[in-house]
Amino acid sequence: MKIPFSPPFIDQAVIDSVMDTLRSKWITSGPKVKELEQEMLNLTGSRAAICVNSWTSGAIMMLKWFGVKEGDEVIVPAYSYCATALCVLHAGAKPVMVDVLDDFTIDPIKVRYAITERTKAILAVDIAGWPCNYNLLNAVIKDSAVTKMFYPETENQLKLGRILLISDAAHSIGATYGGVPAAQKSDxxxxxxxxxxxxxxxxxxxxxxxxxxxxxVAEEYTYLKMYSLNGQTKDAFTKTMGSGWRYDILFNGLKINMPDICAAIGLAQLRQYKDLLLPVRKKIAYKYNNTFSLFSWFVPPPLSNDERESSYHLFPLRIRDITEEGRDQIIEYLSGKGITANVHFIPMPMLTYFKSIGYDIQDYPNSYRQYACEISLPIYPQLTNAEIDYIIVNVANAVKEQIYKTKMLKKAS
Incomplete structure (x- = not known):
C-alpha cells in the first residue's frame, strides 16, 4: 500500500471550475478571485478578505502596511515554519522568538515578558489547525502597562493605538474559538x-x-488590493470592463496578486469545505485519537474543548519519552511500509540560517521537546478506512519496536 502525506483534493467540481476559467479566456486576477474572497468572508465572518499569491507575501505586505520597519520588533513563536520569521526580516524588523506551550501554540506569558518599546506586532501561529489562546493574547496587548509602552510612528499605528495581533492561520481555516470563526479573534x-x-x-x-x-475597512480593502498590484489604480480586468486603459501608480507596492486560474481551484474546494471536507478530516482525526488513546505512549493532540476547535489540518502524533533519533526511525519504518509521514516543524532556531544570526534552540526547550517526539500522520478526505487502519497498525508496530530497542539499549548500557 502506498499512502502519500497530503495530496490535493481534486474532484470534478475543481476540474469544472478550472475549465470554466480557461474557457472564459481570463486567467489572471478577475472574477474568480473576487468570488473566492467572498467565500472567505462567508466562512470567517471577517470584515474584508484580500487574496494574494502566498501566505508569506501577504504577511510581508501587512507588516509593511502597519509601518513595521528596521529597528522594530515582532514577537513570533520559535516553533513554526520559517516563513513566520522570514516575513519579519523582509519587512526590515527583528523577529523576537519565544517558546510555546504543550499545545504547540505561542506562550502568552512569555509574549508578555518579550514586549519592549520596540514591539510593533505579534505573529501568533495556529499549529496543526489549533487556535492560539487569543483571549490571553488580546488581554496582554490591551493591558494598560503594555499600551503605555507602544509608540505609534505611522497613521495605522496611531489608529490602532497598540500592538498589532496577527494570526498566522496557515493551518486553521475553519477552526473556531468561542463558537465563532477563530479568524475573528485577531486584528x-x-x-x-x-x-x-x-x-x-x-x-x-x-x-x-x-x-x-x-x-x-472598505478603504483598507481597496488600498491593499492596489498594494498587491504594484500600487496600481486599476487591474487588468477592471480596464477590460470599460473603465479605460489609463492607470496610475500611487505608491511603491508589491506584485503579489492571485490569478483566477488559482482561485478557481480553491473556490470549488471552499464551497464544499464546511459540509464535506472539514467533517471528513474531523472524523479521521478522532479515529486516530480514539485508537491511539489505548496506548500509554500516546500524547493526545489538542482537537477540541469548550472554547476551541481545530481545523484538523494535521494530526500531530506525539510519542511519550521518545528521542529525536527514535522518532526519525519510526518515520523510516513507516516509509518502508509505504506510508509517508512528516514532522511539523523543525523549530526555527535549529535551522542553519537562524543559528547564523544568533538564535539558539537551548533558549526554547519546550519547542524542542514537542518537535523531538512529533510525527504528522496523513489526514485528508481521500483516505479510505482501509488506509487509515493500515496507518494505525503500522504506527503501533513501529512505536512498539522502537520502545523495545530503547529498553534493550538501556539494559546494555
Missing part, C-alpha cells in the same frame, strides 16, 4: 492555500481583516 488573520493545505489554490493565501472601528 488580521492570514491563511495559506499552499498545495498541502485543507483548501488549496496550488499556491496562494488570503488576508482577513477584523480591524477596530478606527479603520475604514
Amino acid at each position: 488580521i488573520a492570514i491563511f495559506s492555500f499552499h498545495a498541502v493545505k485543507n483548501v488549496t489554490t496550488a499556491e496562494g493565501g488570503c488576508i482577513c481583516l477584523n480591524l477596530t472601528d478606527n479603520f475604514n
Whole structure:
C-alpha cells in the first residue's frame, strides 16, 4: 500500500471550475478571485478578505502596511515554519522568538515578558489547525502597562493605538474559538492555500481583516488590493470592463496578486469545505485519537474543548519519552511500509540560517521537546478506512519496536 502525506483534493467540481476559467479566456486576477474572497468572508465572518499569491507575501505586505520597519520588533513563536520569521526580516524588523506551550501554540506569558518599546506586532501561529489562546493574547496587548509602552510612528499605528495581533492561520481555516470563526479573534488573520493545505489554490493565501472601528475597512480593502498590484489604480480586468486603459501608480507596492486560474481551484474546494471536507478530516482525526488513546505512549493532540476547535489540518502524533533519533526511525519504518509521514516543524532556531544570526534552540526547550517526539500522520478526505487502519497498525508496530530497542539499549548500557 502506498499512502502519500497530503495530496490535493481534486474532484470534478475543481476540474469544472478550472475549465470554466480557461474557457472564459481570463486567467489572471478577475472574477474568480473576487468570488473566492467572498467565500472567505462567508466562512470567517471577517470584515474584508484580500487574496494574494502566498501566505508569506501577504504577511510581508501587512507588516509593511502597519509601518513595521528596521529597528522594530515582532514577537513570533520559535516553533513554526520559517516563513513566520522570514516575513519579519523582509519587512526590515527583528523577529523576537519565544517558546510555546504543550499545545504547540505561542506562550502568552512569555509574549508578555518579550514586549519592549520596540514591539510593533505579534505573529501568533495556529499549529496543526489549533487556535492560539487569543483571549490571553488580546488581554496582554490591551493591558494598560503594555499600551503605555507602544509608540505609534505611522497613521495605522496611531489608529490602532497598540500592538498589532496577527494570526498566522496557515493551518486553521475553519477552526473556531468561542463558537465563532477563530479568524475573528485577531486584528488580521492570514491563511495559506499552499498545495498541502485543507483548501488549496496550488499556491496562494488570503488576508482577513477584523480591524477596530478606527479603520475604514472598505478603504483598507481597496488600498491593499492596489498594494498587491504594484500600487496600481486599476487591474487588468477592471480596464477590460470599460473603465479605460489609463492607470496610475500611487505608491511603491508589491506584485503579489492571485490569478483566477488559482482561485478557481480553491473556490470549488471552499464551497464544499464546511459540509464535506472539514467533517471528513474531523472524523479521521478522532479515529486516530480514539485508537491511539489505548496506548500509554500516546500524547493526545489538542482537537477540541469548550472554547476551541481545530481545523484538523494535521494530526500531530506525539510519542511519550521518545528521542529525536527514535522518532526519525519510526518515520523510516513507516516509509518502508509505504506510508509517508512528516514532522511539523523543525523549530526555527535549529535551522542553519537562524543559528547564523544568533538564535539558539537551548533558549526554547519546550519547542524542542514537542518537535523531538512529533510525527504528522496523513489526514485528508481521500483516505479510505482501509488506509487509515493500515496507518494505525503500522504506527503501533513501529512505536512498539522502537520502545523495545530503547529498553534493550538501556539494559546494555
